[in-house]
Amino acid sequence: MLNDYGKDLFKPWRSVSNILLVLAVLFGIALFKLTSSELASWVQAIGSIAAIWGAFAISNSQVERQIQQANQRALDKSNAYFAVVKCAWDHARTMRELVEKQPPVGVFKESWNLVFRDLFNSSLSSLKSLPAYELGNYDLVIFHNGMLAAMSNMSSRVTSFLGADAFIEQELVLMYEDLFAQSQLAEHYWGEYELVFNAKFGNA
Template identity: 30%
Template sequence: MELSGGALSIGRKQLESHDSARADELKAKSEAYLAVIESACKNSAKLADLLRGGARLSGLELLWDYHIGELFRVNLNMLKTIPAHELGGYDFVVAHSVVLTKMIRMESCLLYLFETQKQYKKLQPRWVQFQYDAIISDDELVQKGLANYKEAHLEKIANVSSRSSL
């Protein structure tokens, strides 16, 4: 039995529509994951800028307790909920894990500083600066992770767009 040209055309249009909807869904999910990563990296950069500016530890602790800390926790929770198997490839997984692990380390380093200050009251400025420098270095890796993630994202979107337009 032969199908008419009209039936083939309808079938082809349905397939194209399905492929287009799938591409749109993939783009939307990828954009959402990118937004989570960008938000986290933005807050990481703000913290590093405060440290570069020589923020006093006591003032930093107040900022952490009333603003920055909660942003960090929310960002970390959102990063942790992104399923690695859905990111779309090796470059995404590596970039995501770099951002996540370095931000966890940044937070733990700060919390350790705050706890140590409570215990000993007066900390050696050189030791505090050493910890600040470690956090700043971690942020540099976070920002590189973001750049790598964005690059992989743009490539993915270009590939999805080119496949859906075929």
Template identity: 40%
Template sequence: MLNDYGKELFKPWISVQNIVLVIAMIFVIALLKLTRSELASWVQAVGSIAAIWAALRVVQIQQKKAQERISSELIAMAESILLLVREAGMQSAILASAVNCGTPLKVFRMNFLRRNKELMRFTLSALESVSISDLGSPLLLAMYLEISAAMSYMYRILEEVNTLDEDGVERYQMLCVDINSNNFWLQNMLKGFEAAHITRLESINDFK
């Protein structure tokens, strides 16, 4: 019984037209009434052609499988990066929502800063670890850098909030404005990144 590779090799030849062609060739050879030596020459010639075709077919199958493997790896990488960028966008939105509710400085530091500052630091570190070559297009790269810069700025804001005392309410309010404007910019970049990501996936699928 043939395995999947063998089935893939012979699949292009398994058709009604090809079966009829083979039968016709056998019939024509029979009509020629060839001698054993002539028949052996014919068989050798046909065998040589079949061997060449088989070798070419093997190369084609290997190339196709290699392209599919590369495409699958590129898609997996692109999806992972998209998840990371969306995580950054979600953290930024949560931070903006917290300050929009008029959360007092002391409450913000106790309930939000302790829990989310480290998470944002890990996300920022993950963003910085992504290779530029993995992004796949100049547009994705540009938006990725903008998102990374926005997250970095957001993290610096959290570090400054962490140093404020009770007299730093006015500065805290100014930083809240910065958080909102920075989040607005980041969310717009995220939408653009998602659109460019779809285009990227389409180009990868065309490569298959």
């Protein structure tokens, strides 16, 4: 039993127009009352044409299938890149929700060490390893780089603050303000990235 691919290849041969064409040719040949050698020549000629036609149909079908597969691979890759940037924005947004609550330094430190540090490091690693030149659009590259910069600045700011020998309340407030500002930048870059992506790939 033929699969869908096989049916696609043989579908042209089973069409009503092709069947009628073959019958018309056979009828026309019969009217001429050809000798056996002449009939053999006609059969050979028709067979050659059919072989060429069949080879063309198969080749054309294979090319179309290869194009479809290439387009699907490109779309899958773009969706994976989209997921990397969205994941980074999700982490930046969660950080902003934390700093908006202005938690004591001890609570923030525990939250960072237990949760946010690994999430940020994972997102930064993914953003850095993402081949920006394969994003397929100048704006996507710009917004990806902007997201990477915002995430890097947030991580560096926290690491610098927690690495200090002593904590000063005013420095904690300034760090929260910096983190909030960087998260706003991340939100901007993510929003623009999403808009361009959807315009290019149609919410794929």
